[in-house]
Structure formats: C-alpha cells, structure tokens
C-alpha cells in the first residue's frame with residue numbers, strides 16, 4: 272500500500288462511518304461483506320417529500336451534497352435514485368448529470384478535484400400510480416485514475432446514500448394571484464436560481480427556495496412590459512393584489528424597502544434585504560408561506576394579524592434582490608426566510624396555458640415563444656412546472 276492509498280483508505284473509513292451514522296435508515300445498511308470504500312461522501316440535505324406536478328408525475332426533489340474526501344480527481348458518472356429495489360425516475364448520467372451538478376469550485380462537469388465538493392440537484396419523477404416510496408437509495412458510479420497506472424481508470428459502483436421519504440402530503444393552497452398569463456418562472460424542478468440558493472446560513476446549508484416560484488404576467492401582446500425595460504409603469508401586472516394562499520397568522524413582515532429599477536439586480540443587496548418587502552404567514556402544521564418583493568408601502572396586514580384565504584396582503588412590487596416586478600412565493604418549514612427548508616405545495620385548481628420557451632427573452636422585452644400544447648388544461652392539486660403559464664380563477 273502506497274502512502275497515497277493509505278491516506279485514501281483512512282478517508283474511506285471516515286466516509287463510511289459518516290454515511291452509516293447520518294443518512295442510512297437501519298434497514299438500508301448492507302452487510303460489511305458487500306460494502307465498498309467510497310472516496311466521495313454523499314449526504315442528502317433534507318428528507319424529501321413528494322409533490323404532484325402539473326405534468327401529472329410525482330416528483331421527489333432533493334439535493335445530495337458530495338464531498339471528495341480523497342486527494343484524487345474523482346469523476347462522478349451516475350447517480351440513479353432507487354426505491355423498493357427498483358429505479359425511481361431516470362438515472363442521471365452524462366450531460367444530464369452535468370446539468371444537475373454544481374461543482375463548488377465553479378468549474379463545469381462532474382469531476383471533483385482533490386478535496387472538492389459539489390451538490391447534485393435531483394428530481395426523481397415517477398408515475399402517480401406507483402406505490403409511494405418510503406425510502407430512497409442511489410446507485411452511484413464513479414471513476415478515477417489508477418494510482419499505479421494513471422492511463423487506466425478505477426471504476427466503482429455501489430448502492431447507498433439512503434434517506435427516508437416524508438409521508439406528509441404537499442399542502443393544498445389557493446392561488447396568491449388572479450387571472451391569466453402568470454408564468455411560473457424559476458419553478459420546479461431543475462437547477463435554477465431558486466434551487467441553487469443552497470445557503471450556508473450560520474454554517475448550516477439551507478434550501479429555502481427549493482419549490483419557489485417567481486410569478487410574472489404576460490400582457491395581451493404576450494410580453495411582460497410595454498416601453499422601456501427599466502420603467503416600472505410599463506409592467507401592467509406591477510401592483511397586482513397578492514392574496515393569502517391559505518389562512519393563518521402573520522408572523523413576519525418587512526415593509527419599507529424602496530422599489531428597484533428593473534433590468535438589473537441592485538448593487539450591494541444583503542441577504543437580509545433579498546426578499547424586499549415581504550409577508551410570512553404561519554399556515555399551521557409547521558408550514559409558513561412567504562410572499563416577497565412586495566411594493567413599497569403596499570402592505571395591508573400587521574404582524575400578529577390573522578388572515579383568511581384570499582385576503583389581500585399587499586401589492587406585487589419590485590423590492591429587494593430583484594431585476595423586474597414579480598411575486599416570489601414559496602412554502603418553508605420555519606418563519607425565517609433564510610433559516611428554513613423549502614417544502615412542497617400544490618394549488619387546488621388552475622388552468623395551464625402552455626409553457627414559455629424564452630424566459631430570458633421575455634425579461635428583455637421579447638414576445639413570449641410559447642409551446643401552447645404543453646401542460647394545457649385544468650390542473651387540480653398540482654404544482655405548476657417551470658415556465659408554465661397558468662390562469663388562476665375564472
């Protein structure tokens with residue numbers, strides 16, 4: 272055994288102990304005779320809870336942190352979710368894996384350099400007819416240069432990295448907005464600005480925006496605004512009433528931050544200011560609704576006040592860390608927009624009006640390029656999918 276491999280072996284032992292202690296349900300621990308020593312330690316950040324999407328699939332949406340505990344470059348080749356001894360959703364390999372892997376070094380690809388870390392953003396989608404999984408594990412494949420013969424690759428595959436699955440149903444909500452043409456930008460379930468906000472707040476990784484949606488509204492020319500990009504008055508939906516999606520008590524509020532100029536993110540925004548003017552409503556059972564970027568001076572509720580479904584909380588604005596008017600909406604597991612974990616939700620009823628293909632384009636003022644056939648029709652108890660256009664109410 273060379274010095275390098277001895278060091279690797281030591282990290283393997285640490286890795287294995289950590290996996291057993293932190294992530295694996297007792298029943299998922301395999302006999303020692305089948306266990307392998309992995310150079311990378313994987314950990315699922317939060318116990319996943321399923322949600323039904325408007326694509327009529329169940330989605331388990333979660334993140335896996337991967338830390339290369341060795342001093343070798345390790346190529347991650349496959350992350351394949353499993354449940355009940357079978358595949359769950361499509362395995363992530365090749366370009367699909369790369370698109371859902373963020374190396375914390377900032378490099379592209381799926382190779383973790385010595386000591387580097389990454390997060391893999393998983394969306395395991397499966398038929399609603401399938402028995403709900405109680406636990407998940409993963410088939411994981413990796414490869415790295417052979418220390419003795421660097422032109423050869425050592426390959427490793429194992430099944431591990433387990434978590435129980437939450438039995439809680441996604442909370443059913445009314446819509447926080449009314450009318451047609453609302454685009455669910457940065458919605459579920461790719462790696463986008465919301466999911467990528469894996470914030471280490473006071474040193475603990477949080478994913479508060481896992482299921483968050485940025486709602487913007489197309490006008491009757493299928494544009495977001497008329498006139499110059501940086502003129503708030505050209506956005507017809509600016510000032511739209513924001514309504515309580517569920518009853519509860521207002522537990523958090525911010526109201527006096529100024530409107531930003533659309534077209535660019537403000538300079539020097541702190542994380543505390545990111546949500547702009549906002550309302551947090553405790554909707555019960557450990558869930559909190561977050562309505563953000565509200566218009567300056569528009570809040571109609573006070574902290575401690577009880578609100579009923581449909582009650583106007585304030586008006587859609589452009590405050591905080593924002594580059595155009597929108598409602599940022601999500602459900603979280605604590606009253607703190609920073610120190611929370613994003614929870615799934617569904618809207619009781621909405622109508623699908625297609626999917627926008629050019630979200631960056633519409634933000635720049637282009638006419639929406641819409642796939643009119645995608646996700647059309649009435650949806651009940653479903654989460655709008657990323658860039659889906661939805662009509663709320665009649």
Ligand SMILES: [Zn+2]
Nearest residue numbers: 483484485599
């Ligand atoms: Zn947002």
